[in-house]
Amino acid sequence: MVTPAIEISGLTKDYPIGFWRKRMRRSLDNLSLQVEEGEVFGFLGPNGAGKTTTLKLLMGLIFPTAGTARIRGHAIEDVSMHREIGYLPEQPYFYDYLTAGELLDYFARLFGYDAAERQKRVGRVLELVGLASSADVQLRKFSKGMLQRAGIAQTILHDPQVVFLDEPMSGLDPVGRREVRDIMLHLKQQGKTVFFSTHILPDAEMLCDRVAVLVGGKLRGVGAPGQTVSFSLHGMEIVFEPVEGARLPRTLGETATSLGTRYRIEVPETKLYEVIEQLRNCEARIVAVSAIRPTLEDYFFRLVDREESRADAAEVVMP
Amino acid sequence: MSSVPGVVAINTFREAVRDRVLYNLVFFALLMIGASILVGEVSIGIDRIVIINLGLSAISVIGLVMAVFIGVGLVHKEMEKRTLYSVLAKPVRRWEFLTGKYAGLLVTLAVNTAFMTVGLAAALFYVGRPLVKADTSILVAVYFILLELALVTAITLFFSCFTTPMLSTLYTLGIYITGVFAADIRDFADFTKSQSLKGIARTVYYLVPNFHNFNVIDLASHGNSIPLKLIGENTLYAACYVSLVILAASAVFSRRNLK
Numbered sequence: 001m002v003t004p005a006i007e008i009s010g011l012t013k014d015y016p017i018g019f020w021r022k023r024m025r026r027s028l029d030n031l032s033l034q035v036e037e038g039e040v041f042g043f044l045g046p047n048g049a050g051k052t053t054t055l056k057l058l059m060g061l062i063f064p065t066a067g068t069a070r071i072r073g074h075a076i077e078d079v080s081m082h083r084e085i086g087y088l089p090e091q092p093y094f095y096d097y098l099t100a101g102e103l104l105d106y107f108a109r110l111f112g113y114d115a116a117e118r119q120k121r122v123g124r125v126l127e128l129v130g131l132a133s134s135a136d137v138q139l140r141k142f143s144k145g146m147l148q149r150a151g152i153a154q155t156i157l158h159d160p161q162v163v164f165l166d167e168p169m170s171g172l173d174p175v176g177r178r179e180v181r182d183i184m185l186h187l188k189q190q191g192k193t194v195f196f197s198t199h200i201l202p203d204a205e206m207l208c209d210r211v212a213v214l215v216g217g218k219l220r221g222v223g224a225p226g227q228t229v230s231f232s233l234h235g236m237e238i239v240f241e242p243v244e245g246a247r248l249p250r251t252l253g254e255t256a257t258s259l260g261t262r263y264r265i266e267v268p269e270t271k272l273y274e275v276i277e278q279l280r281n282c283e284a285r286i287v288a289v290s291a292i293r294p295t296l297e298d299y300f301f302r303l304v305d306r307e308e309s310r311a312d313a314a315e316v317v318m319p
Numbered sequence: 320m321s322s323v324p325g326v327v328a329i330n331t332f333r334e335a336v337r338d339r340v341l342y343n344l345v346f347f348a349l350l351m352i353g354a355s356i357l358v359g360e361v362s363i364g365i366d367r368i369v370i371i372n373l374g375l376s377a378i379s380v381i382g383l384v385m386a387v388f389i390g391v392g393l394v395h396k397e398m399e400k401r402t403l404y405s406v407l408a409k410p411v412r413r414w415e416f417l418t419g420k421y422a423g424l425l426v427t428l429a430v431n432t433a434f435m436t437v438g439l440a441a442a443l444f445y446v447g448r449p450l451v452k453a454d455t456s457i458l459v460a461v462y463f464i465l466l467e468l469a470l471v472t473a474i475t476l477f478f479s480c481f482t483t484p485m486l487s488t489l490y491t492l493g494i495y496i497t498g499v500f501a502a503d504i505r506d507f508a509d510f511t512k513s514q515s516l517k518g519i520a521r522t523v524y525y526l527v528p529n530f531h532n533f534n535v536i537d538l539a540s541h542g543n544s545i546p547l548k549l550i551g552e553n554t555l556y557a558a559c560y561v562s563l564v565i566l567a568a569s570a571v572f573s574r575r576n577l578k
Contacts, residue, residue: 015576059408062576079412087408093400095330097337109326110409154405 010067042204045214092151096140331423374439390475453542498530
């Protein structure tokens, strides 16, 4: 039997709140999931959903109120497990008095590598994240994007089998996001397991084999992006240009939105061909047909509404 | 220094060296030692005593300021800036990290104390006083200052594991001041007639580190030799006390949820 890369069972975290710290606020509620070796797994959810709490629990930075987790068969309490994993914290901050090269050398020393090995590894990862020319620059002079890349460099310095990234694209410009995506794809090609949290749905859709959705500390869905409710179609959008003076059928004319010389119409997926036929009959030129997916905001609001209406947890789709 | 605590210690030392505030403190200490020359010159016949006394006091005070103010931020700053997250995600045990931070600060304090001691020696050389055998007591006094700083650093580190820098500073200074008057607290316990006060005073005396025994500045400035027995006792006392405090700090820190 192949050991899963990550096994989480009933993981729960309560934080004491209030002046006397007597009351408890549940940040993560009975989370159970499994990630297989070589998977790119997206951990989705709005702010405050419990994504970072989960990652911090897995890293041993905080301790669970209940539940257990194993990474590549090791209990998370086992420090030797950290030889096989890499972790990029959310909005990473490093010792700003060090240069990028010194920072990575420091981390490499923590793994006990000798000088030659350290030099080789540091050079390789700096090259990989595009920071080779900034190796001697102090981190206090780094931009946010450069810091993120330095963070990824320290994450993969020791060639870990499982990589945890907490909001790796957060705050990056489009170029930076693409660079991080490329590194994640590179890791995927190398057969690494990548577990990353995000609230940017297109990133997850592009990169992930599977995603899990967390809302209010509770798991709301797990599955391949195409299978989960988050990626189901809302309908189809047709943009067309009518022939001058031609009259549109009444049903279309009432629902179409004018975009100047063009019109836009939303139709259910099942009515697509019927509407296209009607447009062709009145000689309208079809400019574009595209799928309408829910925005992240729509999706989260729907889940949050469901949470508030105390929907049954049985809705969760487990693989 | 290839062990985890060693690696962390080197980085802590590097941080301190690159923090320019330290240079200001060392400069201030050297200035005080320099000023002691001037005071020595107007103290006819006792210039040696004045220079050594003021010089050692400056080394002690500056060392204490450094130990407390760097010590309170040692762990707290790492938690606040979340630099600790990346470190603890490596194969690093929390006690290894803590011990490394402690050792790093201790090395920093030792290097700064060494610099200031050289400054004091230069001041003595400047006033044209030849070095004599009795001057070894100055080195013993410096060694005792270092032991004292090791104790203060350990206590500061302990508090910084679970409270804010402000409170850590207050608690540490409170314990330090109480420890300086340890002998008086013991005497009070011996003389008081109230059994409850006697109990409290004795408990405080045994709990709080006895800093009184580490102060041999007067002996050193007067050229008196310091008994070997005291050197041995103080070394053993500091080693045991520091070990216990670091153990307690590790126990607290190992259970702490990092926000």
